[in-house]
Amino acid sequence: MRWIYGKQDFATIERSEENCFLMTNGLGGFSSLTIGGGAARNDHSVLMAALSAPGERYNIVHRLRERLYIGGTCKVLSSQEFSLGAAEKGYEYLCSFVWEDRPVWRYFAGGVEIVKEMAMAWQENTVAVVYEIRNESGEQAVLEVTPFLQFAKKGEDANLKTKFCVDKKNGGIGRIKAGSLELEWRTDGELEELCEEETYFYRYDACDGRREMGSARAVLKAALFVPPLSCLKMEMVFTLDHCERSASDVIREARTFRNDLAQTSGLKNPLARELVKSAGQFVSQRVSTKGKTILAGYPFFEDWGRDTMIALPGICLSSRQTGWARSILRTFASNEKDGLMPNLFPGGGNEPMYNTADAALLFINCVYLYCQTAGSLQLAEEMYPVMEHIIECYINGTHYNIHMDEDGLICAGGGMDQVTWMDVRVNDILPTPRHGKPVEINAYWYNALKIMETFCQAFGRDGSFYCHLAGKTKKSFVEQFWIESEGCLKDGIFGTPADNQIRCNQIWAVSLPFTMLDRTREKMVVKAVYEKLYTPYGLRTLSMDDPQFHPVYAGETFKRDMAYHQGTVWVFPLGAYYLAYLKVHDYSDHAKETVAGQLAVLEGAMREGCVGQLPEIYDGSVPTFSRGCFAQAWSVGEILRVFEALENDSTVSDGQVNGRASASARLADCGNKV
Structure with a gap:
């Protein structure tokens, strides 16, 4: 089935957090965010990895910050609530969210359309993300994606004193290590090191009396430069398992797996x-x-x-x-x-x-x-x-x-x-x-x-x-x-x-x-x-x-x-x-x-x-x-x-x-x- 959510379904930050999606990997790991693409629970995650199936789970990549630069103007595409009432309002540029065997977001801002899709690999601690950017503006567009990391056991807050070791190689491969955990990030975007921290407000934990605040850090970001009147893709794979398949292949395999389940029934x-x-x-x-x-x-x-x-x-x-x-x-x-x-x-x-x-x-x-x-x-x-x-x-x-x-x-x-x-x-x-x-x-x-x-x-x-x-x-x-x-x-x-x-x-x-x-x-x-x-x-x-x-x-x-x-x-x-x-x-x-x-x-x-x-x-x-x-x-x-x-x-x-x-x-x- 195809589940379509339009702008009326995420008219405010609260509405953008009402619903979420779920992808799992058959090991106990999962990927789940709001339809606005943010984390409204401490258990929301781009990559919740299972180190030992199914119970030893770690929140590796908590959320993605997405910024679009058109000329000298920055438009934030991600949606996220922070402490002290602050929030990113990317839902204002979000045209639709569609679930059809994987989540698909469609954004439009300043003559630039971006389609984003994700999937999780079966039997792997691997998540794939693909951005397709169609730039119809007269200026260069730059999509910048920053993963915020926790490397924390499921349900626990990140330790902001954790030392992350970054190994950035040519060819769009970044390795981020903390203790015994090592995340490999493969992308065709340009990688750049940084150091930022965020503190979040979790609306759906707060209403149930659970831990309502959480933190994450960023140490690496990727950018794709899109000339005027052109269309380019930026693919990325986050993995603890050294996945060498393309993000598009991971997404295609995930859809095939789900359709095979339905057919077998x-x-x-x-x-x-x-x-x-x-x-x-x-x-x-x-x-x-x-x-x-x-x-x-x-x-x-x-x-x-x-x-x-x-x-x-x-x-x-x-x-x-x-x-x-x-x-x-x-x-x-x-x-x-x-x-x-x-x-x-x-x-x-x-x-x-x-x-x-x-x-x-x-x-x-x-x-x-x-x-x-x-x-x-x-x-x-x-x-x-x-x-x-x-x-x-x-x-x-x-x-x-x-x-x-x-x-x-x-x-x-x-x-x-x-x-x-x-x-x-x-x-x-x-x-x-x-x-x-x-x-x-x-x-x-x-x-x-x-x-x-x-x-x-x-x-x-x-x-x-x-x-x-x-x-x-x-x-x-x-x-x-x-x-x-x-x-x-x-x-x-x-x-x-x-x-x-x-x-x-x-x-x-x-x-x-x-x-x-x-x-x-x-x-x-x-x-x-x-x-x-x-x-x-x-x-x-x-x-x-x-x-x-x-x-x-x-x-x-x-x-x-x-x-x-x-x-x-x-x-x-x-x-x-x-x-x-x-x-x-x-x-x-x-x-x-x-x-x-x-x-x-x-x-x-x-x-x-x-x-x-x-x-x-x-x-x-x-x-x-x-x-x-x-x-x-x-x-x-x-x-x-x-x-x-x-x-x-x-x-x-x-x-x-x-x-x-x-x-x-x-x-x-x-x-x-x-």
Whole structure:
């Protein structure tokens, strides 16, 4: 898709900073600036390099200052806010910003038109920039570009005492070294040394109570002289990897890579194809596991187990990147411990953290969905011992008080441990204590038992144990979770007033491949969620009628965390809602038309915040502006699954996923491919 922003979208410095773009390199590194070309966050960067994928990230080139000289007149093309209220106002010369697989800016000033485009290389810490200058004035024009450097760890401010060593060679190659970091800058402009410092104001960090000021230094600049009535290009490549390709080649490769992703997916809807490209931006290599991983969100998050297991079906399977999925699942399988999957892979050789009750059960679900997509049971047979061990440990009990009760339901959590996705802890305060039997954990549990039964049947094994336990779990779930007066499910069996809170977690008891409610009650859950929690941009985490509802997510960390799961709208549960809606309406043409119409609204969401992406959250009362991460993996992945479901022919039966055939039939077809 082609996303076009005109002058009305950056009429002021504030407007020029409202939206940004994102490019990633599959290593954890990224390039992200505002559509005005500046840094409105300390995490904005021309080149955020990953020295060790994906977590060891350094902000190398923070921003570019761009000045155009026509005769003796200087026109500043870059847009940036500084401390003490000062600002560059290059947006006044900016005619358009276009995102079409890379960012493109078009400027016009004094008879000179400049088109600028950028791209980031895949699997490299390399960013390319190309300027095309068409000088229709009667005077010589000079474009001067100055990169401001931080060489600082992501999230930290630059040390202005850092000693930069500059090696400027003939042929437009400059090397800038500080400590163990060395940036190579290749350009066909004329390089000149300088020494300048800047202090910035970060508008989008200030409003969230984060660090609102930052600094950077410049030690080298490049200039291109353009005679009157001529057109010239200035190319530049910033790299930590000694890239010898031209900037134009890097840009061309990046566009080809994104278009190949869309083509491989087979999806037809333009919005879905754009989301496939966006999905690829979250996939990264992880050095410590020697495999692929999924980064939870930009610009803040790294890779987490729970987020990965929720995002994987959409990010990898709906996009038909089964190789990515296989690598990720094998990584997690090799790190399974006492029936749990890692929730965090820390760097530096530290042991993974396992504080999640849902990742292991969702791992089983991902293996099942993988087999359906790949048309083979080979991975399921490989993973069977791991899945079997997960079930055994959940039955007998494992860490974080995760265990099966006598009624067949799963208990989890205790003390200060938060082991569901509503896991915020603020000092000694748990805004959403869900210790006991959370509704979605037990929905995942039943689904996992039925999947194990299905795999046993496919492998010719005795699955009666899983069948019997699933039946017991189902009976207890229906008896204990159903709220007749509300026509929906409890959020959990906690023994507190929170039991009966109306939350979005119940939607997974309908949307999963195997579910416990009859069709009448499933329809009632979908209806209740729609009436109490649905918004066009996501589901509320708590009904607005609840006295604990927080309408706004903003301010310092404490205020934001207290609102995080208390009404804040999250995008990713919207995918489960739409899948549940399609299911209970038998994937009828009318149901598909309804969902397609509602999904179309997300084109507006993908224009705001980070172009082409879906964010983490919105305010609970009126979801208009994105909050939290401006690009979130499970948001993109879950909505992709809905687009996939709309384009698939469907039959309705237990075990149905995304409109595919029933589990038993599909897996039976795969049996001879083991």
